[in-house]
Amino acid sequence: MKFIVYNVRDDEIPFVQKWGKDHGVEVAYTTTTLNQETVEEANGFDGISCLQTIPYSQELFESMKSMGIKYLSLRNVGVDNIDLAAAKENDVQITNVPAYSPQSIAEFAVMMALYLSRKVGYMQKQLDQNHQFHFSPYFMGRLMSEQTVGIIGTGRIGQEAIKLFKGLGSNVIAYDKYPQKTTNGQFVYVNDIEELLTQSDIISIHMPATEDNYHQFNHEVFEKMKDTALLINTARGSIVKTDDLLFALQSGEIAGAGIDTIENESADLQDSRSTKQVTDPDVIKLSMMPNVLITPHSAFHTSEAVRNMIDISLSNLVSLNNGDKPKDLVD
Structure with missing residues (x-):
């Protein structure tokens, strides 16, 4: 089991590294924004964690399906920038973090x-x-x-x-x-x-x-x-x-x-x-x-929030890969 974290910020990296070490899971990370081109970096991974306000498009989910990636775990609450119908059509399950802080x-x-x-x-x-x-x-x-x-x-x-x-x-x-x-x-x-x-x-x-x-x-x-x-x-x-x-x-x-x-x-x-x-x-x-x-969309930005966003997002990917239904599954 291995995951990749997209659009990672410098302040998130220590929390990503700690979660991977504590759970014995390989976790890679990139500062790249997730789209239909950059998703190629996720080839061979079992799930993606991401945080961004730009759109998650139909083309992205089509690319994920072609690569066999079934799980996208958000590190935030909002899903208004996601083509949920396209995700469903391409068998991609999505989770979010409704209460990080x-x-x-x-x-x-x-x-x-x-x-x-x-x-x-x-x-x-x-x-x-x-x-x-x-x-x-x-x-x-x-x-x-x-x-x-x-x-x-x-x-x-x-x-x-x-x-x-x-x-x-x-x-x-x-x-x-x-x-x-x-x-x-x-x-x-x-x-x-x-x-x-x-x-x-x-x-x-x-x-x-x-x-x-x-x-x-x-x-x-x-x-x-x-x-x-x-x-x-x-x-x-x-x-x-x-x-x-x-x-x-x-x-x-x-x-x-x-x-x-x-x-x-x-x-x-x-x-x-x-x-x-x-x-x-x-x-x-x-x-x-x-x-x-x-301010630049920073109201959430505290150490507690960042830790919870990483921990919950990656733990949701574990649940999905284990065949469980996370409570944060976006229907």
Whole structure:
């Protein structure tokens, strides 16, 4: 039994090596992104572990079938970039890691909310662009306990975010198409998303990307939000229409945004060894705004999360090769 790990980052390598040693399994790794051409590197292996936001195409699964590779184990949660029908047609079974560290992403969302609420971006602008370092009345922020936080999506990550915001004294409301049976007195579900939009000072998105929520946050939605509201997106870039977000920020429809994931993320974004200069005009525009904190899809990135992503992904490959049905099998 031997596996290959694609798109590995330098910080993942020690965890890959340790897992292989602890389990007595040969594990190779490559920094290469997985596609129909690079899959040739997997020839002779019994399974592939991968983490990327670029598409897993029909052609890739056809190549895997021709090579006799039946198992693809993701190191992340989302499957919105996978041609699941093509995987099934080519007899490739897929697993994911639904809960590698919900707290890691939740903490990052709260950090973004604090950064924006306390106007840290304006302080940095004064220092970085104006080369000044002094008090300003424009730096006056708001306490978290003064604000209503709207959580969209109350799965594992959303629930962790609720605990943290509640711990800071925020009033927390939430919306989910499939609500939890109990809220434990930590938050209140609203009847519809419109109610959440109009009541929230901070909106934090924690739902998976689907066809139904593609560009759900658009000009129409931003108009309904408070002009003092902050938007936090640590979920998926496709949920927010970038052009409309830029307009909302520039026109004052909303007060700020924390963006960890953007539309059409490139393979280069996940290349930890890249030295390329940023050229995406939307990223450049957002990065220059003091009321925006933009980060390269890194909300998950803690030692606990990386360890769990490696361990669970590779253990799922063992289960598949042993003929077992992993609990993380994607149907």
